[in-house]
Amino acid sequence: MTLLRAANVQLAFGSRTVFEGLTFTIEEGERVGLVGVNGSGKSSLMKILAGAAKPDLGELQLRRGARVTYLPQEPEFPEGATVQSELAVSQAPLKEALDAHAELSRKLEADPAHATQKMLEQLSALSDRIEQAGGWDTEHHAKTLLDRLGVKDWDRPVAQLSGGLKKRVAIARALLTRPDLLLLDEPTNHLDADTVDWLEDELDKLPGALLLVTHDRYFLDDLVDRIVEIQPGGGLISYPGNYAAYVEQKLVAQENAETAEHKRGRWIAQEVAWLRKGPEARRTKSKARIERAQKLLAEKGFQRPKVADLKVVAAPRLGHTVIEAEGLKKSFGERKVLDGVDFRLQRGERVGFLGPNGVGKTTFLRVMLGEIPADSGKLVIGKNTKVAYYDQQRAQLDPEQTVYDAASNGEDHVELADRRVALRDYLEDLLFPVPMQRMKVGALSGGERNRLLLARLFLEGANVLVLDEPTNDLDIVTLNILERLLLDFAGSTLLVTHDRYFLDKVATAILSFDGEGKVTRYEGNYDMYKRLREQSRAAALKAAALKKDEPKKDEAREEPAQKPAQKKLGKLSYKDQRELDGMEATIEAAEKRKAELEAKLADPAVYSQGSKVAEVNQALEATTAEVDRLYTRWQELQDLAAGTA
Structure with missing residues (x-):
């Protein structure tokens, strides 16, 4: 309906x-x-x-x-x-x-x-x-x-x-x-x-x-x-x-349109050649053909949709040292944001920052940019390193400036890697036509402001790009162009973004912020980060389970002084027997759930989620009580089966 x-x-x-x-x-x-x-x-x-x-x-x-x-x-x-x-x-x-x-x-x-x-x-x-x-x-x-x-x-x-x-x-x-x-x-x-x-x-x-x-x-x-x-x-x-089906259908439609336009072009060329023959083309019986040819010549053929064309100004080559941090610490009051963080950015790397909001991603960027000082630690910026910073709040744009003035920085031309172009032409390539260039920045949509800020950023001639949430409000086509630009960029990039697809396409490493000041590096893109993180958590759960089983193994090694006599089995009801048969699996599932909750409490990230800690604690208490109840019931059933109850 x-x-x-x-x-x-x-x-x-x-x-x-x-x-x-x-x-x-x-x-x-x-x-x-x-x-x-x-x-x-x-x-x-x-x-x-x-x-x-x-x-x-x-x-x-x-x-x-x-x-x-x-x-x-x-x-x-x-x-x-x-x-x-x-x-x-x-x-x-x-x-x-x-x-x-x-x-x-x-x-x-x-x-x-x-x-x-x-x-x-x-x-x-x-x-x-x-x-x-x-x-x-x-x-x-x-x-x-x-x-x-x-x-x-x-x-x-x-x-x-x-x-x-x-x-x-x-x-x-x-x-x-x-x-x-x-x-x-x-x-x-x-x-x-x-x-x-x-x-x-x-x-x-x-x-x-x-x-x-x-x-x-x-x-x-x-x-x-x-x-x-x-x-x-x-x-x-x-x-x-x-989305995958959409991309595939768009590609097929574009290929079909281009094929049709190619055939249309060939047919127009034939008709133009025929019209040039002169008198033969003006015969009465050919009037319909003349009208059809003129109509085709007047029509607009297939035009590929225009998309923003982002380009980066040529930048100096990075040296051996790009950015290096050792033992960085930063606190705000009692709260540790960075606690002994080590980090090295190498030439050509694209490192994504991940973690809940407020755990220190932007703070770490601002410390490396020199906007705020670290409490302690060592920070080295390479002598050839030139940084351009993209602010997620778009505070670098003046809403009262025109689009042209916001991009110009006093210059009417742009020096690209391969040529010198007028700023107006550069902005037109970015889908800012001349009338739009006279508009105030404050009148632009969120995506248009983002595109303008990126355009200005790429004109700075930097060899290290620091991008804080660059994908917000950008359309998908512009995102694809930004991805290709970063993949071709000869310098290094630091990315704070929640866009999983974007990180999968461009990231070469992920820094994971845990909320307690610790930062863990994972090599690879977002998908690799998820797999490595899950493997790490699974290993922690296994280690916790093995540790829990150790006392039982020690007890098993202790031989009793005397084996108790085999007891005569009693008789269980059908219902009790069914319950006893499934009890081992039930206890195993409850123990597994308990181990998972214990591992959660052992993960520092949970303490950044406020009442989540209390929620996990309550669940652990309830699960522990359930495990105890199951063991008690299992013993009751064993006693009934042995005839001792």
Whole structure:
């Protein structure tokens, strides 16, 4: 059944048409990815679909009674809102259903003799509604979400939170509504890679439909079953399947279009040659052929979509020493951010930084850049090392400057590696046409500002690029270009990013920050990092299990002074015998769960997650009690079988 239908939707800002003629549908339960170049109107369309903005033309139809939840890139909250109050608002429909269920249950219990079939059907419908909306324990579910997202202060005013924490509260608020249609605009911004993995799993469990704008290509690959692309010239193209299928279909379509254009070119050449013959071509019986040739000559043929062309200014060759750190320490009050960190960046390396927000990734970058001093340790910057820094807050851009002035730095030409070009031409290659170059930076979209900042960064002639969340708000095509540029870059790169696909493509090593000041280096890309980390955790679990088994082995070596006499077996009931037969496997599973929880508590990273420690401790206590209970029951059954009970 169709959940949402949009017909002939059009939007313009002044004389600039953002999109026109957009027509599409979203079916119940469908997962759709929305893609398009920066400035094509993806966020504007999401606002229109959410009812937060109106189109200039067009019609929207939403299924009667359907609930829509919208998570914008920059979430907004009412004045005076707390974390708890925002989540309570999101669960209002669920609370209403719970209250109605409680009231109806009370009536039925008070007067069961007058219970009608209609009342019982209402109770069943309310139960189904509660289950669909997230279950019975609303506060526990909300707190569990916040804990996993790293939001620790339940009663704290939202206005006092950082931008990243506000985004996490907004994500929890959106997930708790469990709507029929969830609209998400760049939900992975400000999240670390592990939280992005978790969010992907949570979204996969939601029963409703999903419309997703994201630059995270793994998100698109794992979550969506259709991708809709906004065309720069207007209109939409729908591609069935996930991101991998979309890329394959785009490639085939482009190859077919180029083949058709090649045939069209040959046919036009033949017609032009025929027209030049003169009188023969002007005969009456040839008029149709003349008209067809003229129409073909007037038509625009296939044009490959224009994409941003990022280029790096030639930089000096790096020396033997690029950046070296030894024993770096940095604390803020009692909190250790860096605790004896050693690091060496070599020529040509591309090192990604991973870890939860607030564990010291950006602090480490700023120490290496000399923006803040380390408390102790040694830092050496090579004499040929020239660093360019990309700030995730985009603080390096003045919103009142024009695009041209922001890029120029007083120069009207750019010295590229192979040629000298006018700055206006360079900016046009970056999809900033001349009229746009006169615009104020503050009027640009997030992706356009990012592209401008990257363009300016690459003009600095640096041989070490320090990029703090460079992929935020960039369209997928520009991301591919940035990846190729970094792969071809002769210098070294440091990357703070949550984009797993990006790290898989470009990283040669990963630095993992644990939240307690320790940093571990893993060679390889993101996929290799995940495998090495899992192997390390598995080894730790195995070591913990072996350590636990050691006392039992010692006991086994001690021969008893005298073997007890074989006891006469008693008789177990069928049910008890079945229980005894499965007891060994049950105890083994409980022991394994206990070992996993003990290993979690041994991992310093868990202590950076606030109430997560208490949650793991509680689970460990419960599991330990369960193990004890199972051993007691096993002994009871053994005694029964031996006839001693």
